[in-house]
Amino acid sequence: MSETVYRKIVEYLEREKLDAYFVSRTVNVRYVSGYSSDDAFLLLTKEKKYFITDARYTELAAAECPDYELIEWKSAYGSAAAAAAALIKENGVRAAGYEEDHLTAGMLARIRKELDEQNAGGGSATEFVPADGVIEEMRKHKTPREIECARAACAITVRAFDRILQDIRPGVTEKELAANLSRYMVLEGADTMPYGNILISGARTSLLHGIPSDKAVAYGDFVLMDFGCQFHGYMSDMTRTVVVGRANEKQKEVYRLEQQMVAETEAVIKPGLPVKDAYEASTRAILNTEYLPYHYKGIGHGVGLFVHEHPFIGPASKEVFEENTVLTIEPGIYIPGWGGVRIEDTLLVTADGVENLTPARKELIEL
Numbered sequence: 129m130s131e132t133v134y135r136k137i138v139e140y141l142e143r144e145k146l147d148a149y150f151v152s153r154t155v156n157v158r159y160v161s162g163y164s165s166d167d168a169f170l171l172l173t174k175e176k177k178y179f180i181t182d183a184r185y186t187e188l189a190a191a192e193c194p195d196y197e198l199i200e201w202k203s204a205y206g207s208a209a210a211a212a213a214a215l216i217k218e219n220g221v222r223a224a225g226y227e228e229d230h231l232t233a234g235m236l237a238r239i240r241k242e243l244d245e246q247n248a249g250g251g252s253a254t255e256f257v258p259a260d261g262v263i264e265e266m267r268k269h270k271t272p273r274e275i276e277c278a279r280a281a282c283a284i285t286v287r288a289f290d291r292i293l294q295d296i297r298p299g300v301t302e303k304e305l306a307a308n309l310s311r312y313m314v315l316e317g318a319d320t321m322p323y324g325n326i327l328i329s330g331a332r333t334s335l336l337h338g339i340p341s342d343k344a345v346a347y348g349d350f351v352l353m354d355f356g357c358q359f360h361g362y363m364s365d366m367t368r369t370v371v372v373g374r375a376n377e378k379q380k381e382v383y384r385l386e387q388q389m390v391a392e393t394e395a396v397i398k399p400g401l402p403v404k405d406a407y408e409a410s411t412r413a414i415l416n417t418e419y420l421p422y423h424y425k426g427i428g429h430g431v432g433l434f435v436h437e438h439p440f441i442g443p444a445s446k447e448v449f450e451e452n453t454v455l456t457i458e459p460g461i462y463i464p465g466w467g468g469v470r471i472e473d474t475l476l477v478t479a480d481g482v483e484n485l486t487p488a489r490k491e492l493i494e495l
């Protein structure tokens with residue numbers, strides 16, 4: 129894949145009249161080069177591919193990115209910025225694109241300062257051109273291999289869900305359960321990169337991104353688990369909400385509405401559908417109920433090498449669904465002081481609809 133992506137970047141450089149593209153965002157470095165760790169940068173020109181890192185990662189980079197010229201900045205240049213500046217000068221780069229929404233202002237300033245110093249005896253200045261979203265746009269459409277990685281990540285997540293259900297009982301804390309859930313995913317085959325999993329209970333389930341606490345699970349609690357893992361870098365993301373013991377009438381009612389919201393959303397998605405129409409479908413079940421004020425407008429997102437990527441699914445979206453994208457659907461009902469319910473699946477958009485990559489049951493589970 130690496131060569132195809134590089135060719136697309138070269139085409140981009142030609143179209144935009146740029147001489148180089150500087151990649152700083154770790155997941156984009158991975159997407160372009162195949163490198164699986166962090167603390168690395170790429171400088172890509174129309175003829176050359178440079179991989180800039182320090183001695184901790186050179187062995188791995190040499191193995192994973194054999195077609196790159198490997199630059200170990202620490203011994204040769206003293207800083208990654210100095211290395212980038214030297215390569216920019218060496219290649220006569222007049223205009224370089226960079227990820228303005230990621231590269232720090234500090235590093236850009238250091239690269240410029242290095243170039244100024246190197247050019248003190250003459251030489252022309254390099255223009256740095258903000259060029260965001262170039263690789264993100266390519267990442268949106270998944271190749272068959274990427275889809276297989278996403279599918280595997282989702283399958284691991286579903287197996288870990290089956291295991292964690294055995295551990296949920298009154299008296300166990302959210303933190304203990306969250307730790308077990310992460311462990312199960314690694315044991316089931318996930319990469320070991322940590323991931324901020326949500327596992328909350330009782331009235332805390334109305335916190336959309338609540339952090340697992342020392343609270344012990346009590347009889348009658350909702351337990352909301354929003355979690356995922358990585359497989360060869362590709363992420364899964366799923367949410368299920370279960371009840372400890374028997375659900376009361378209100379819990380059953382809110383859960384049933386939530387099930388309907390998810391089902392109606394997943395039923396409409398297909399290539400060409402405006403993303404905002406999926407949001408409208410998600411609210412149909414609660415339009416004429418007292419629960420309408422308690423939903424959240426972001427009902428899903430693309431997922432890939434990063435957990436939240438394009439498209440972002442909500443009423444303001446101007447995008448349309450596209451084939452071979454992987455995304456999640458996660459509407460929810462959150463009632464402050466009472467609790468919340470969320471169900472989330474990861475879906476692959478196919479030629480005529482979706483394939484659910486998260487085949488875990490969505491009926492109310494009473495433990």
Ligand SMILES: [Mn+2]
Pocket residue numbers: 365456458472
């Ligand atoms: Mn999500």
